[in-house]
Amino acid sequence: MSENFIGWLSYVTGWAPAWSITTTMLVAAAIVAVIFHGVALKILTAVFSRRAIYVQTLLRRTCRLTRVITTFAACTLVLQAAPLSEEARSLWSSILVAVLFAIAGWIAISAVHIASDVYLARFRIDIPDNLRARKHVTQIRILRRVADTTIVLLALGAGLMTFESVRQYGISIFASAGAAGLVLGFAARPVLENLIAGIQIAVTQPIRIDDAVVVEGEWGWIEEITGTYVVIRIWDWRRLVVPLSYFIQNPFTNWTRESASIIGTVFLHADYTLPVEELRAYLSELVTEQPLWDGKVSVVQVTNATERTIEIRALVSARTSPEAWDLRCNVREKLVAWIRETHPGSLPQVRSSPAGYGRTHRDDAIGSVVAESAGDAD
Structure with a gap:
């Protein structure tokens, strides 16, 4: 049969160019390989349809790779019988070897991806x-x-x-x-x-x-x-x-x-008259009502004092950084509202003079203005 095939090739080569015959053979081999691969894949999928789900996943993820391998094998076999000169055969051999290295790299990358995905399947980062x-x-x-x-x-x-x-x-x-x-x-x-x-x-x-x-x-x-x-x-x-x-x-x-877990920081500025102990007690009550609080850290500290205000730092902890951000915003809003409602005089304010001196100086100034007005009237 091989002699008949070689004789047929010799006859065809006599009237058709070698490159066209080789191209036709490669196209036919690729078509046959793709059809064969599709049929084989359907059979294997049907065999493992009710069990071995990992095998089904493997078949699905390596579908393209196995199709390329099947096509490559078919083209390699066809090129052995193609009517090529020594120079053309050497070129095709180099191309096939290069494709073989590419397929080997593809196989290695697929193996790495599949192995890593199987390993990572046991870990969850959404908790x-x-x-x-x-x-x-x-x-x-x-x-x-x-x-x-x-x-x-x-x-x-x-x-x-x-x-x-x-x-x-x-x-x-x-x-x-x-x-x-x-x-x-x-x-x-x-x-x-x-x-x-x-x-x-x-x-x-x-x-x-x-x-x-x-x-x-x-x-x-x-x-x-x-x-x-x-x-x-x-x-x-x-x-x-x-x-x-x-x-x-x-x-x-x-x-x-x-x-x-992460600790969130809330900074406030208030007047010196603010009762810090009451604020600390209010924060302890406040965080117990916050579902974002993880129950670990709840602290109020005076971290700085300027000529006008004191700086208050509230520390609250949460399970994750997004929850810590929302918790900080909620705590800041509640603390500012508490100071405004219960101790409005402790909000930041500007003083021009000490309290006692300011009242005396202001009263004297008002009295002088009244006396001057009365003199002008007379």
Whole structure:
């Protein structure tokens, strides 16, 4: 049968160009491979329809990858029988090897993603006490992106090395040697810098997903950590995008480094006549009525005194940073209302002179004005 097939190819080659025959064979092989893959996928899905849900998930997530692998295998077999010259066959061999490296990289990336998703399925970050979950989620997500970048670079370098004309660029990706390597090294410096910073952040974890931070004077939460930058969701829904290397090279504030719980601060300014003990007792009653309070911290302190007012600091704790923000606003509003209603004279005010002296001087001034008016009338 093989002799008949080769004879048929020889006959066709006599009147049709080799490249058109090869193209037709590759297209036919790809169509057959896609059909075969679709049928096989349906059969496997039907077999595991009532059990092994993980197998169904695996089939669904690797559908495109397995289709490419099937097509690649079919085209490789067809090219073995294609009527090609030695030069064309060598070129196609290089292309197939490069595609093989690309498929291998795709397989590695898919394996990393599936393994990381399976590992992270046990952690939830949508609960109040989520410090342990945020720690693992941050580590896995950063390391996964680092692994993706590394795999892509290795696959790209290996693929370039299969072609003689660009082999030096593939070598430069693996080892920065020669002028081309230096150019690529300088061009890739920001990428490599952020790549190394990502590894450092994954290991040391100065920031984690959903941490409350203050960066460049903006307060917000860590929303996303990619392979090159960090997205911070600011309290007013803006997004601050910062390079990964920033968190290694610059100081910043992390409010939830050790725990998801956070202490909120409320500052007030009042007159010296304010009874602080009554305010402290009122705060103790107030926080018990606040569902956002976690029951741990409730403190009132006089932290400063100026020539006009005293500065009062109220500390209240909450389970998460968003709840702490809302709790601070509620407590501030209630404390100001309490001072205004129960001790209106203790609101901040300006005095021009001591109380006693002011009354005497004012009375004398009024008496002088009255006497002068009476004299003018006479």
